[in-house]
Amino acid sequence: MDRLVPPDDTSALIAALCPAMQGSGPLARLMSEGALYCVFQPLADLREGAVFAHEALIRGPENTPFHTPGVLLAMARSEQMLADFELFCIFTALVQWGKSDQPGRLFVNTSANALVQITTRQREAGTFGDLLRAFGMLPRKLVLELTEHERADDLAQFRDAINAVHASGAMLALDDFGDGHSSLKLWAEVKPNFVKIDRYFIHAISEQGESLQMVQAIQRIADVFGTTLVAEGIETRDDLRVLRDLDIGYGQGFLLGRPGREPSMRIEAPALAVIQDRRVAVLPQLPHNARPDVLRSLSVIQAPCVGLTTTNNELAALLHQHPTLHAVAVVDKDRPVALINRQQFMNHYTVMYFREVHGKKPCIAYANHAPRLVELDYDVDELVGILTSQDQRYLSDGFIVTDNGRYVGLGTGDQLVRAVTEARIEAARHANPLTFLPGNIPISIHIERLLANGSEFVACYADLNNFKPFNDQYGYWRGDEMIRLMARLALAHCDARRDFVGHVGGDDFVILFQSNDWQRRCEAMVCEFAQQAQELFDETARQAGGIQAEDRHGVVRFFPCTTVSIGAVRIHRGQYRSAEEVANEAALAKHAAKQSQSGLFVREDAAGTADLTLQPGEALLKA
Structure with a gap:
């Protein structure tokens, strides 16, 4: 038999374990009169789309000031019966669940002190497992959820209570991880x-890169x-899709199912549709800052x-x-104070x-008393500030490298330029510095996610088209405006x-569509770009429909x-x-689009059957 049926009358057992409910206060009367009850909210399996468990939540009489749990807890504190009230809630949940004849696990909230109480009050009459069975609950079906709003008064007893729960076969959970408690x-x-x-951390995770990274850290x-994770507070389809793609096993929230008197055996249809949908979420991007300690990887002298x-x-x-020493630092108690060239x-x-x-005589008389100091953990922006400062003595003197203000060694101007350049190149692979769109690495990661999920x-x-002559004619500032225009239109359409927009570099963009109407979106993008790009030309060029400029061979000709x-x-x-295979196919499609001059070219003969070959540098995911 997979379940136990609680006795018809468990009130005597509850009264014996919760003596404070015999008091004269309003809450004590509600407890003794059986006016409190539990509602059950489902927890869903985010992989299978099925109900995995339920959480029991206490409620007071409907349409009264005593209905919400916050009010009931405040009453328990005022009547100085918080411990007994918590035990009463647990026992009420066990009895109701036992009588509901429902499969699955039951999550029941408990504080650390209540956990100690529940495992010790009946110790003379048997084990904690025996107590659960007396209420009709199989221990392996129970998950005691530590709300952790209060610390245990006695840590030794708390450890004993944890051991008693584990020994019984029941499970433990931590609630609200990350809320500060x-x-x-x-x-x-x-x-x-x-x-x-x-x-x-769950609310708006589909929009907030910081929350996404926090959840990944918890994973x-x-x-x-x-440990198995449960995401709380899932209320939107977009958030659910992200959590599903992160492979968070279980979830709870109004989108999946609201609390009800009767346990729900199915999750809500909108949530099920998201779980069964093969389209992957477009994960929010954090601005990629090149690692702050860029100098730590260099060979400091x-x-x-x-x-x-x-x-x-x-x-x-x-x-x-x-x-070979180009300079010498003057140090006072490990702190550099000057540099001698x-x-x-x-x-x-x-x-x-x-x-x-x-x-x-002391050599410090010939020193530079305002040397350039560079901390090992400086970020790239601080290093760029050094490169662009008016004081350029670091080019000849080099600079002093410090760690938390203490002398470490010396660096050269060449090293500094190289460190900044390499850091900027690495950052650009994550996010393009002109458009702030995801770069090659996020593009590759998203393609791999799509392929792994079996998404179409x-x-x-x-x-x-004809961007180079435009850029040569009007200069890089206006050329950047043209590239940013393309970025804005791509995002707008x-x-x-569902759709991922990335910037490979220069005037190359990649879009990974999951929208069914992708073709209409592309056609609108092509049309609007042709109209708005003309505003970046001067009036003469607009009237002529283009400009006269040199081609790649130095020959002056007309460019539309x-x-x-x-x-x-x-x-x-x-x-x-x-991702590389997909990248190559997309690059071939782009090559055909430029040859056809049709705006949008849909390559139907994919998977390497076309006669087109890529020219050097045309691969989509450039290093």
Whole structure:
């Protein structure tokens, strides 16, 4: 038999375990009269689209001031019966669930102190498992959910209570993880089977990259502990789609099902439709900042330093021992205070009679007292500020590298330029600095997600026609405006929930459509770009329909006004194995679009059957 039926009369057992309910206060009377009851909210399996469990929530009489749990808890505190009230709620949930004859697990809220009480009050009469069976509950069907609003008064007793729950076969969960109460320490202490992610991180996760990254971080922690996650507060289809794609196992929220007197055996139809839909979510992007500690990967020169009292002769001897050293830092108690340029110092030192007159004097007299200091964890913007500052002495003197203000070594101007350049290139692979659209790495990741999910989509490659002569004629500032125009139109004509817009670089864009009306969107994009791009030409060019400019061979000829060509290829389930294959097909479609001069070209002969070949540099996902 898979379930236990509670006795017809469990009120005596509840009264014995909750003596405070015999009091004279309003809440005590509601408890003794049986006026409180539980409603049950479903928890859904986000992979299967089925109801996995239910959470029991206490309610007072309907249409009265006592209906909501917040009011009931306040009454319990005022009547000084909070512990007994919590136990009463737990036992009421067990009895109602036992009588409902429903399958699945039951989540029941409990504080740490209530957990201690429930596992100790009947210890003489048997184990915690025996107590659960007395209420008609199989221990393996129960999940005690630590609300964690209050810390346990006695940690030793709390640990004993946790052990008693585990020993019975019942499970534990942490509620509202991330709300400021729960902690990693508690997670490690309790070793819960489930952790509920607080609704703060779930609400609008489809729009907020910070929340997305937080949930992904919690996932990594859950992997370490072997814990199953439950996302709370799911209220929109877009949020549900993101959570499904993140492979969060279970969820709870009004979109999936509202609390009701009777347990619901099905999730709501709109939620089920999202779970069964193969289209993947377009995950929100965080602006990618190049890693802040860009200098840590460079070979900092482990150069010796000198002190405030080091003489000119001693410095000259040091430089003689290190012939490749371009400068020497002057350090006071591990803190750099000045920098001496080798060439400038030696120009003084080699002057006739310098050693005789100044050799034993402190060398700091020939130092730059305002050297450029660069912390190892400087971000790229701070480094760019150094490169563009009016003080360019770092080009010859180099700079002093510090870690938390302490001397580490020296760097050269060449190193600084290289560090900034490499960091900017890496950042551009994540987000294009001109349009802020996702770059090559996010594009590849999204294609891989689409392929892994078996989604059918359309990969489009957009490229501007006659952009180079326009850029040469009007300059880079107006050329940037043309590229930003394309970015704006691409975003405007795409569904942000279904369609992914990326900027490969230059005037190359990629759009991954899941919208069924993708062709209409592309055609509108082509038409509007042709109209709005003309505003970036001068009146003479608009009247002529183009400009006279040199081609790639230096020959002056006429170029029509800039337009856009979009090559599209339909990607069917199981047709391609990697993002690179999809990228190549999209690049071939773009090539055909530019040759056909039709605006939009749909490549029907995909999967390598076309005669077209890519020219060097035409692959979609450039390094």
